[in-house]
């Protein structure tokens with residue numbers, strides 16, 4: 001057995017993954033704990049680990065083992081074939097890029113990030129444009145190195161969400177857009193507006209206690225994870241040790257709560273991946289969209305529901321008795337489900353959020369097709385924003401420069417957010433069909449049946465399916481925006497008194 005190439009491959013993959021977890025931990029620490037003047041040493045530590053990580057992932061012995069296993073494919077079982085297929089893909093992506101290209105991009109990432117931050121602060125798009133042009137050129141070259149030279153944007157999409165293509169996403173997004181734009185218009189024309197300014201002076205320590213109670217009850221295992229504070233919330237780490245972060249504001253308790261629930265969704269996925277397969281494709285997440293489906297499902301379908309608040313509202317009031325004294329249940333529920341268009345993606349509610357992604361998807365396609373040059377990007381953005389969001393930004397800082405992604409060359413990433421919303425909704429209806437009385441569970445504070453269902457349907461699968469394949473496998477249907485549109489209508493129609501579905505929640 002010890003001479004068999006398969007266990008040797010697993011050993012190599014786990015070693016490479018383990019190195020990744022060390023740099024992940026240092027990255028987490030950098031954002032949570034690092035003393036202000038210690039960043040130089042941290043940069044050196046990170047660079048050293050990146051170097052070690054790269055040589056572990058690009059170890060020529062992995063290449064030799066893969067070749068041996070590919071030649072004897074007939075004797076491998078289904079799971080082993082899954083591992084070999086993904087390990088090959090990962091190995092090629094690490095080894096086919098010339099070292100000079102990799103270091104050039106690392107430098108560009110760092111320079112472009114600082115250029116972007118400055119350009120955004122000073123509303124100076126032309127200062128950032130050369131960096132973006134360079135990133136675009138490098139994205140094309142990367143696709144070429146990997147054998148996708150004729151379809152660079154498809155490569156960028158597939159990198160984040162295996163199995164997706166520009167054509168598939170275009171079809172899904174057009175159908176979504178056709179249903180979403182009228183829905184947003186109906187909500188906005190409603191005489192019922194979202195309440196504002198309801199929350200003042202929610203002590204941070206108490207917020208921390210409340211959201212710990214919530215996330216623990218949703219099923220996050222704090223013996224294998226933590227929740228800390230950082231400037232931007234994120235979730236880092238895998239199965240054995242998952243680190244989540246949030247941020248607090250005394251006047252925005254729902255912000256910390258929902259961002260923590262969102263990260264908990266990511267954390268539950270990581271904690272649900274089979275621990276014994278950690279570091280191999282059977283113990284890894286499928287891609288960004290599926291990851292996002294887990295965070296969105298807990299954040300939106302579950303935690304914005306009446307049933308969830310039937311259980312948690314009394315607890316919320318118990319934690320904040322004076323602050324919630326004059327707050328009615330209806331006001332609270334409306335604040336939780338407020339729809340208010342904004343120019344800024346990260347501030348958007350769950351309805352209009354998707355429009356921000358449709359906008360970015362259109363822009364990225366135009367860039368990759370060459371229909372729009374980087375120099376013309378601000379005007380293309382503003383035109384698209386007016387057409388899709390119904391608003392034009394007053395400045396590039398609030399428009400084309402608002403997101404960090406492109407400064408890191410992350411093209412093809414934005415669609416994952418919206419695909420994640422669609423997948424979440426489709427899973428939600430399937431879970432409800434499979435688990436009658438699910439919302440009654442929530443109303444009594446029990447989320448275990450839903451988590452168990454997700455563990456079985458999604459988490460335990462590792463990377464056995466691709467993005468579209470897992471949806472088909474679990475729901476028996478192709479991914480469709482129908483479910484997201486249905487969910488949004490069912491949630492928001494009663495709140496905004498649209499049609500005759502008055503107050504039917």
Ligand code: ZN
Pocket residue numbers: 262266292295
């Ligand atoms: Zn997320």
